[in-house]
Amino acid sequence: MYLITLDSQTDFESWRKTARALALHQIAPADVTWSVQGRAKEAVPAGLCEAPGIPLIETDGTFSVPANFIELARIAALHRDGERFALLYRLLWRLRTDHDLLETRADPDVAQATAMAVSVHRDMQRMRDVIRFREIGREHNAHYAAWFVPEHHIVEFTAPFFARRYADMPWSILTPDICAHWDGHAISFTPGISQTEMPGPNRLEETWRRHFRPDHPITPEAPKKSHRNLSKASILEPLLVDAERWTGGWITPRPEAPMKRKLAADDLDALRKEAAHCRACHLYKDATQTVFGEGPKSANIMLVGEQPGDKEDLAGHPFVGPAGQMLDRALEEAGVDRKKVYVTNAVKHFKFVPRGKVRLHQKPTTPEIRACRQWYEREVSAIQPDLIVAMGATAAQSVFGKITPIGKNRGRLIDLPDGRKALVTVHPSYLLRLPDPETKVLEYQRFVDDLKIAAGLQKKAARAA
Incomplete structure (x- = not known):
């Protein structure tokens, strides 16, 4: 049995490289347990050991999978289900020999992964719709903060939307998972705050100052984050188009193209x-x-x-x-x-x-x-x-x-x-x-x-x- 520990809940790239290496070494899904750094010890089954050194083979010449699987997996990996990485590896394993597997909607694994992607997308849409910023301070010292409880691990992926929408004002989105901050130039992240710290009207400024001070760097305790999502936010639209195809049109994506484009007549x-x-x-x-x-x-x-x-x-x-x-x-x-x-x-x-x-x-x-x-x-x-x-x-x-x-x-x-x-x-x-x-x-x-x-x-x- 192999225990694979990823750096964070959104560490899709490490999962992708490791999953490819495992498959190339013919290690079946039943022999792999996926975990995330910092996960409670009691949640990891006893008797497992960290996987021995598996070379991360960078070429995918040995086998290939449909491109839409990678797109589906990237979104589904943001789901909060603790078994999502195991499910995605199981799909990867099966797709090596059955390239049309994703077209079989009745397949339990395909149906579950697709449902995860749809749920993640809806949570992203909910975040865009319900976030309401509250002003902290006045005039030149003003900042804006909002509280949000995501269903899934979507904050890093969705933060660029708010950076574009509210580009000229500094803001902070506080969540139990992770807090996103925009200073007018770049997005940064700090650890989440607990539910008991959920700010009320009189505590919002205190929470802002405790968890985000623009003149201080991110604390060492902050989880390691890849900046890939910040530069690839535009990938969301084609992913959702594919998700609509997989789900038979259950969802309709909201465009996230730059605001300076010519919008539709309506x-x-x-x-x-x-x-x-x-x-x-x-x-x-x-x-x-x-x-x-x-x-x-x-x-x-x-x-x-x-x-x-x-x-x-x-x-x-x-x-x-x-x-x-x-x-x-x-x-x-x-x-x-x-x-x-x-x-x-x-x-x-x-x-x-x-x-x-x-x-x-x-x-x-x-x-x-x-x-x-x-x-x-x-x-x-x-x-x-x-x-x-x-x-x-x-x-x-x-x-x-x-x-x-x-x-x-x-x-x-x-x-x-x-x-x-x-x-x-x-x-x-x-x-x-x-x-x-x-x-x-x-x-x-x-x-x-x-x-x-x-x-x-x-x-x-x-x-x-």
Whole structure:
């Protein structure tokens, strides 16, 4: 009997190399017991000894297995079942002589491995859907943390999704298995925390500081981790396509391609529904609803404001209050076809302080802008506008990803990294607040002049079409 001990619960590559070497040495599955480093001693059957030196043969010229088995095994190996590595080795052993084994869905081993892969995928999807970050600290010192209890060993594999989705904010996902952290540049992992340490609202900051301090390296006690999953996160989509084939279409994978791609025509509606349940910051607690962007999917101009106001919060539509009426008038005078423009806000929930029956507008903070920037980015990906008009400082900060002065940058086209053009101007609510009538007229005309730049681009696009 051979006892094979893997480095960690997600050490698939070591399993793959060792399993191939065992099979090449004609060591049957019944003669092998698989374990994981750190596993409780009582869980390992007595009488076993570590396997003698088995050379890890790097060539697979002696035998081969279908490529979709490796894809299936890579996902199924993340299942929490302690016998998963033994099951996968048993399948590998049988596939040497029966290459069509995976097509036999009624086979008990095939059915079990496929069910494991489906269960792992569903857990990954659940993690992507239910994670809600809570803000810790304020402004420049703000971090975000979330608690999650995975059914399987999926945290390392799924963490890159959150790094892409929340790329501009530092976050930590705390779980009993392992904790994932993102500092804006790289993903790191620390040991998990116990169920009894599950943070409540008043303990979240304490938990963050105890388990993840950005200026400290990972502790020596942290398990050894391979970085392969971080660079190969894109493998998930083809694996899930194969899983759907194996299961007869039981699951439908959610694409994980980079956000800058051109999304399908109906993706905007899906984004709107998803944003309705956004809990990325605390503003949802007091707001009536999420106010998402509106406009044609073919719009070549996107107008970005600050946040919904009182009337927008109640109506659920952007720019329907006094600022919206002024915007409509200015667009008409500038020659911009309002019906062909997509209008949205940098922050999708109304931030306010109550004063009796009145709700007074409050400017969003940098962490709140960061938390909501994912929706702006995904709207841009869905609409694919040629020009993005940032109206006000909050909108400019969201569009450019940094604080951008209005006075120094307004009235001219600015190149964005993705090849689009941006135009900075004031927010129409700024014009409403001006006390001097003469100044208000002058500033309104400047606002119209800025929008005429957008009108010129819109007309040029219309002629080209």
